[in-house]
Amino acid sequence: MQIRCALVGMPGSGKSTVGRQLAHRAGVPFIDLDHRLERTIGTTIRHFFEVEGEARFRDLESQLLAEVAQQPGGLVLSTGGGAVLRPENREVLRQFGNVLYLRASPEEIYKRVKHDKTRPLLQGGNPLEKLRELHAQRDPLYRETAHYVIETGRPSVSTLVNMVMMQLEMAPGAAAALPAAQA
Ligand SMILES: Nc1ncnc2c1ncn2[C@@H]1O[C@H](COP(=O)(O)OP(=O)(O)OP(=O)(O)O)[C@@H](O)[C@H]1O
Ligand SMILES: O=C(O)C1=C[C@@H](O)[C@@H](O)[C@H](O)C1
Numbered sequence: 001m002q003i004r005c006a007l008v009g010m011p012g013s014g015k016s017t018v019g020r021q022l023a024h025r026a027g028v029p030f031i032d033l034d035h036r037l038e039r040t041i042g043t044t045i046r047h048f049f050e051v052e053g054e055a056r057f058r059d060l061e062s063q064l065l066a067e068v069a070q071q072p073g074g075l076v077l078s079t080g081g082g083a084v085l086r087p088e089n090r091e092v093l094r095q096f097g098n099v100l101y102l103r104a105s106p107e108e109i110y111k112r113v114k115h116d117k118t119r120p121l122l123q124g125g126n127p128l129e130k131l132r133e134l135h136a137q138r139d140p141l142y143r144e145t146a147h148y149v150i151e152t153g154r155p156s157v158s159t160l161v162n163m164v165m166m167q168l169e170m171a172p173g174a175a176a177a178l179p180a181a182q183a
């Protein structure tokens with residue numbers, strides 16, 4: 001079975017880490033939307049946020065997501081934590097293939113990312129409070145976008161990769177999620 005899926009979830013939920021290993025195991029290409037975006041803008045997302053602002057970042061993110069989603073065939077796509085904020089992005093993601101929500105509590109995420117300075121939305125102030133706010137705002141959007149929710153609190157990354165593979169193998173729409181020419 002050729003895997004074609006997108007991972008959504010909070011910043012620090014493991015989309016990049018799990019996505020990369022999943023693509024490797026499944027033998028399909030891997031695209032990390034944040035990395036693709038940094039390549040396009042030629043600087044870090046954090047710097048871009050500071051200089052150009054979040055709205056401009058969201059415009060580019062939507063544009064790039066629509067482009068990347070056109071790539072046919074097997075693919076694991078890790079999105080940015082805020083990719084589900086715009087309704088048009090949620091629609092693009094659902095049309096793209098199976099969408100999995102990597103769910104983790106704000107407290108679990110805080111433990112993982114508290115020493116990481118790359119996430120612009122978690123700098124300054126009280127990062128745990130910010131994670132709680134983001135979670136309250138976005139959890140319904142991740143759920144609305146995703147076909148499956150994977151709890152990531154306890155399992156290791158490699159166990160999560162197995163869980164996602166099993167979930168996709170059982171998915172009734174697995175083949176149907178591929179564009180007609182690929183199915
Ligand atoms: N299941 C897990 N258990 C423990 N640590 C994890 C797990 N998944 C990811 N991590 C760790 O959490 C950190 C954040 O993971 P990662 O960068 O993959 O998150 P992300 O969802 O891509 O975040 P962002 O939206 O900011 O890009 C990394 O240090 C990673 O090693
Ligand atoms: O949660 C967010 O809104 C973000 C998460 C990251 O993946 C990046 O896309 C960026 O830092 C914004």
Ligand SMILES: [Mg+2]
Pocket residue numbers: 015016017032034078079080
């Ligand atoms: Mg990431």
